[in-house]
Amino acid sequence: MEKREKINHRDTVCAVDYAFQRIGGKHKGRLIYHLSKGTLRYGELGRRITGITPKMLTQVLRELEEDGLVKRHVYLEVPPRVEYSLTPSGMELVPFIVLLADWGRAKMNKEGLACEN
Amino acid sequence: MEKREKINHRDTVCAVDYAFQRIGGKHKGRLIYHLSKGTLRYGELGRRITGITPKMLTQVLRELEEDGLVKRHVYLEVPPRVEYSLTPSGMELVPFIVLLADWGRAKMNKEGLACEN
DNA sequence: CTGAATCCGCGAAGATACTG
DNA sequence: CAGTATCTTCGCGGATTCAG
Numbered sequence: 001m002e003k004r005e006k007i008n009h010r011d012t013v014c015a016v017d018y019a020f021q022r023i024g025g026k027h028k029g030r031l032i033y034h035l036s037k038g039t040l041r042y043g044e045l046g047r048r049i050t051g052i053t054p055k056m057l058t059q060v061l062r063e064l065e066e067d068g069l070v071k072r073h074v075y076l077e078v079p080p081r082v083e084y085s086l087t088p089s090g091m092e093l094v095p096f097i098v099l100l101a102d103w104g105r106a107k108m109n110k111e112g113l114a115c116e117n
Numbered sequence: 118m119e120k121r122e123k124i125n126h127r128d129t130v131c132a133v134d135y136a137f138q139r140i141g142g143k144h145k146g147r148l149i150y151h152l153s154k155g156t157l158r159y160g161e162l163g164r165r166i167t168g169i170t171p172k173m174l175t176q177v178l179r180e181l182e183e184d185g186l187v188k189r190h191v192y193l194e195v196p197p198r199v200e201y202s203l204t205p206s207g208m209e210l211v212p213f214i215v216l217l218a219d220w221g222r223a224k225m226n227k228e229g230l231a232c233e234n
Numbered sequence: 235c236t237g238a239a240t241c242c243g244c245g246a247a248g249a250t251a252c253t254g
Numbered sequence: 255c256a257g258t259a260t261c262t263t264c265g266c267g268g269a270t271t272c273a274g
Contacts, residue, residue: 019221
């Protein structure tokens with residue numbers, strides 16, 4: 001959890017890096033993408049983000065929360081319910097993610113690959 | 118070098134992932150960013166992308182070349198000269214990188230961080 | 235100058251099992 | 255349901271050396 005700290009002290013502060021440190025990584029893009037369509041529960045996210053383990057899902061969500069991109073909302077119920085949604089800051093990133101997805105989709109079509117999202 | 122292959126066979130094909138696999142990673146963002154301003158030589162890139170080793174620079178450039186985002190141009194001279202530039206495909210990503218950098222810069226200012234790029 | 239080749243440590247990511 | 259805990263594995267990336 002002290003990863004961000006390490007990165008900050010280490011290399012020079014560059015806007016491109018700063019941004020990639022926040023939305024880069026293996027699952028963050030997809031996570032933001034799915035949340036951009038609306039609030040989702042923990043389990044729902046886990047099902048949509050294929051191949052992610054609970055551990056990584058939690059970790060990624062925590063990082064996004066620390067960076068102020070994702071809001072965590074706990075309902076004190078039985079069974080427990082935790083919902084995640086984008087903060088205004090996180091919403092600012094949606095257009096980029098969408099553009100990126102469009103670009104990816106276009107490239108995939110050109111290469112004859114199927115695309116599910 | 119078979120990394121891309123492994124990724125492809127493994128998880129489902131998702132446009133967001135597809136894109137992030139191509140421009141994600143530690144140095145790719147900065148690399149594209151610097152090349153967006155014009156053709157650069159190998160050594161020049163190494164100097165601008167602080168903290169990168171020759172090995173990683175070569176590796177990242179090769180990956181971008183395989184993905185058709187970067188064009189490698191070798192001049193048969195002594196001393197050798199190798200220049201890199203963005204392909205049309207790579208150029209398509211520039212607006213995205215720039216917007217992302219703007220976003221990062223704005224956030225950094227809000228947090229009182231200096232920004233060099 | 236522009237790389238290629240090799241070795242290797244360490245942290246990230248995966249698997250699995252368990253809990254409130 | 256929504257996570258934790260623990261263990262292991264793996265490959266990124268650094269350091270170094272060598273080549274054309």
